Amino acid sequence: MSRLCLFLLVTLFVGSSSVRHPKRFVINLDTPPDQRWNEVVEYHRDVIPGFIKAAQSYVPRQLLPIAFWVAGKLNRFFPDEYAGEIRGIARASGLPLGHIVSMNILYDILAFDRKHILDMGCTSIVAQNENGTIFHGRNLDYGLSDLLKNVTIIVDFTSGQGKGAKVVYSGVTFALSSTLLTGQNDAFTLSLNARYSGPYIYNIFMEFFTRFRTPVGFLLREVLASSKTYSEALNHLSNRHLFSPSFIIIGGRERGEGAIISRDRMHAADVRTLSNSTWFLVETNFDPWKKDSDKRRIAAQKVLTAMGQKALNADTMLKVLRTHPVRNNETLFSTVMSARFPLLMKNSTFIWD
Secondary structure (H helix, E strand, C coil), rough: HHCCCCCCCCHHHCCCCEEEECCCEEEECCHHEEEEEEEHHHHHCHHHHHHHHHHHHHHHHHHHHHHHCCCCCCCHHHHHHHHHHHHHHHHCCCCCCCHHHHCCCCHHHHHHCCCCCCEEEEEEEEEEECCCEEEEEEEECCCCHHHHHHHHHEEEECCCCHHEEEEEEEEEEECCCCCCCCEEEEEECEEEEECCCHHHHHHHHHHCCCCCCCCHHHHHHHHHHHCHHHHHHHHHHHHHHCCCCCEEEEECCCCCEEEEEECCCCCEEEECCCCCCCCCCCCCCCCCCCCCCCHHHHHHHHHHHCCCCHHHHHHHHHHHHHHHCCCCCCCCEEEEEECCHHHHHHCCCEEEE
């Protein structure tokens, strides 16, 4: 993609609202896990105390000590690599281990059918243009968006040293979290949308069934690190047992490689894919086989339909993402990804101030 096109992407957004790019960091996977996030934590040291204090205000005070104590005990069940990263973040930040564990499993705790304790809503779009290029658009909406803006970052996970280092995968995440809910490698792109389904007892059952080893944000990192093709990733994401329900949106490199996976805790409840007759898929936070009146989904579909497949590119995907109410008061960031154009995420991820 030319520098001119990237410049136009930036001016398109900046001209319409106050936006900025997230800070970008490099995490070398050859570094011991408990040292990987030191630079990230140090950069955010001044804002971490205020963020933690504000985040705790969403949990009843009498429950905090119990919740953090339990969370701290869970870290030993996580995959060794991620458990080591969490211990390192806790040590570098000076925060109790339970606080950091809670940050990393927040989605898994809250993803059940309920009156929302803390809203996490998203819009994800996977679409292909007439040339077969796949574009993956994503808005992350969060009830804590004002707090998270100062700790939202882009991370390149690399392997090798010096000039021989290469990016294995990348993602958008938060300073105290080693999980990914938005990411890409050179074969596919991923985003996770919240799905609220089933009572909380189901989450508890699956936590014991999986021995606490599969928080969904760790699964997305695992798939980005290990799956070499779109098909391999689609299969893995459809069949792995999880703590909690979710929508996982995936886009590949080739024509037709795009899907919405509606995940139950045990397996996929439904998988919808791009085809010759379906050039885009839009997911918010509702089961796609059910009728809903979600204004974000309706607005996105209207803009895409009016635009037409021929006009789809990174610029026009960004236009869809900034259309009200696809972008709303709780939208934390917007990004466009394409496995064919790995630099697109860096240049088209914007935090909304």
